Amino acid sequence: MIYKADDYMLGETAWCPGCGNFAIRGALAAALSALDLKPHQVLICSGIGQAAKIPHYLRVNGFNGLHGRALSPAVGARVANKNLKVIVESGDGDSYGEGGNHFIHNIRRNPDIAHFVHDNQVYGLTKGQASPTSEPGMKTGVQVDGVVLPPLNPLSLALVLGAGFVARCFSGEKEHLQETMEAAIEFPGYALIDILQPCISFNKINTWGWYKKRIYYPEINDPQDWMAAMELSRQWGDKIPLGIFYSSPRPTFESSSRALEGEPLSLKPFDPLQVAEVQDEFL
């Protein structure tokens, strides 16, 4: 059967009315449909947070794991079954804070995974504390005098670490988001989209209107121009560029392993007697 975007939609969500997560989910469903990916062919791994609840609201395979740990099971899943399209979706806190080490090292590892970060610049689920991308000065129940730490720039960091695909989207630009998601899913290797997303409950600074006023689509002539991508990744403030800043494949994690040649590991049959010769080296 052909799955239309609506066919992936599932269940009643626990998101606030007006949350950017709805548009992100809609864009992803449309992307999956456009790519003709059937529910059983897709796996979404997520951590914990409002964004990370998304596997419950889409009809695909789901691994809703631990806070900060969404990327790791996704890597394991790629090892076991490289026929699955593996997508990681989680919040900014989950991906860049608690999961920071995995973010760094999976960019280096370069598994064939699309990573969609719902970046609302705040911890939504735990009710509004600062996230690594929060604006300096933002007051919260914990950062009572305003955020002091400078924000982490996920796109610059990803570029410095050698990410092959680096993009920024806005949940309010759904068509662009869908297209970019399709490109990220198709991209061979780790592909990051930092998706700006208003949090209507807890982020009173970076609102829909705030983003809308600032976003623009720069002309990107050469998606392999790393310096230009770096330049774009650093733009923030009055003007915030959207687009695929960088796209240049490099060898994937999967391609470096002999065991992952041929059919997926999960389908390769096994019998202990086949390997009995391994003990001969100890004789």
Next chain:
Amino acid sequence: MEVNILVGGAAGQGMETIMNLLGKSLVREGCGLIYTKDYMSRVRGGHNFSRLRIASGKPWAIVESIDIMVALNEETYYHHRDNLAPSGRVIFDPRSFSLPEDENRGVPVELQKLAEEAGGKVMANTVAVGALLVLMGLQTSTVEDLLHDTFAGKEGVAEKNIVALKAGFDAAAQFCSACFDLPPRNEDGNKLFIDGNQVLGMAALASGCRFLSAYPMTPSTGVMNYLAGKSKDYPLVVEQAEDEIAAINMALGASYTGIRALTCTSGGGFSLMVEGVSLAGMTEIPLVIIVAMRPGPATGLPTRTEQADLEFVIHSGHGEFPRAVLSATSHEDAFYRLNKAFELADRYQTPVFFLSDQNFADTHRSVEPFDFDRLSYNRFIAEENGYEKPYKRYRNTESGISPRALPGQFEGEVVLVDSDEHDENGNIIEDASTRRLMVEKRMRKLASLAEEMDEPDFYGDPHPELLLIGWGSTYGVLREAVDALITLGTKTGMLHFSDLWPLPQKRLKNLLAEVERSYCLENNAGGQLAALIRRETGLSIKGSIIKYDGRPFLAREIVEEVKNDL
């Protein structure tokens, strides 16, 4: 009749090379042996030594006394001379240091010089092996064969080593030839020479494990090294994770998606993994975790041994969920026991632990080749028409075990696992009745899991007055202590646990009712097995023999403790 060898020197001087070459060739000659390592957490310098004991039958543990010492530095001699037998010998390099005047057991062999003459300093260890051979009345041919095997494809290397070997042999022959009698040998010599980590790695491979994600940590790293070496030739991926948190979560992702996965670590790394253990319990994903214990807390003694993480592992992870904790009595047992761990994990869809320690992991023994026919491989994965539709990952069943399908396995079906409490579908819930249903479903697995546990192994006098109780790597030394106590006239038996949790109780209860005295013997300060037995059975083991200095027990120490108590 036995021969005990000690090779000592600074880290980096290559004690291991000597022992591996010598140990393996002795096994090929038909000797039964055990070889242990005592090393420091450093790459160069310090004082490291290895012991090798050759005895008739099966030597189960090492002893302190030394017949032949190879002192690669002066410190080794002074450190160990009190244990050198009166009839013992010390092989040393007279160009490197000299022995005291009154020491007449020296066998000077110019290790460095002879090596250089043979083609390079690195072969000093091979020179030492030649000297060891002649002292034990052996010829060089078996080692020569081994050198050819080891350096196959590297032109000239084996030949140069053989020159070095013979030079050492001839040099030592002038001082003492065949001064030590080897115990009677097996006819065939068809035994494996293998250490604990290699046994576990091989068992994992032979159990169909296809993914190891781990972060290096002594003394578990040998498992990683073994499997990484095999990933060239077998369908197996070994990934060094960025940390232990990633290691366990990667393994869970792989297992969820359909392959047998393993992670291994030691206490500190395991501390980082425990949230993942809890995740395995909640999501009901099979996972085998090898925890190779070393003394803690914190970084502790990185290269030493301890059995202090039993309680930690049994209780690791927040919340309540079923798990199994296994260990092994011996190398022989460990091979099949780790296979059992994989089978239990798949059958019960829950984490299963294998508790190892440095004493087991780093110890080589000569063992019978393993019987691969005895291994099981059952994945317990749903078949096309073998599950109720629509598929629900956590469908409630009588046994508590839900049919397990893999993502992508059935067109039109999806598999959802969740760290939050969930319904049968895997969807996040918060209502009280579904919560109760799911807790009960998971916990129901525990009853049948308990039935799978093997009773502890018994050895000794069938009607013991004295019972020694232990678990894991102390099996060998306990056996030797039991033999010694029986020889001394005490009717002694031992009960040794491989499967630890859920604690098998039947044999223990029966025996405790019969014996007059019992001791629990553990490499920890708190008496953790004794505490576990007390908690689970209400029975207290009166005697306690504990050791927590990071060193394995000696049989002599056990016998003395028991006798002092009489």
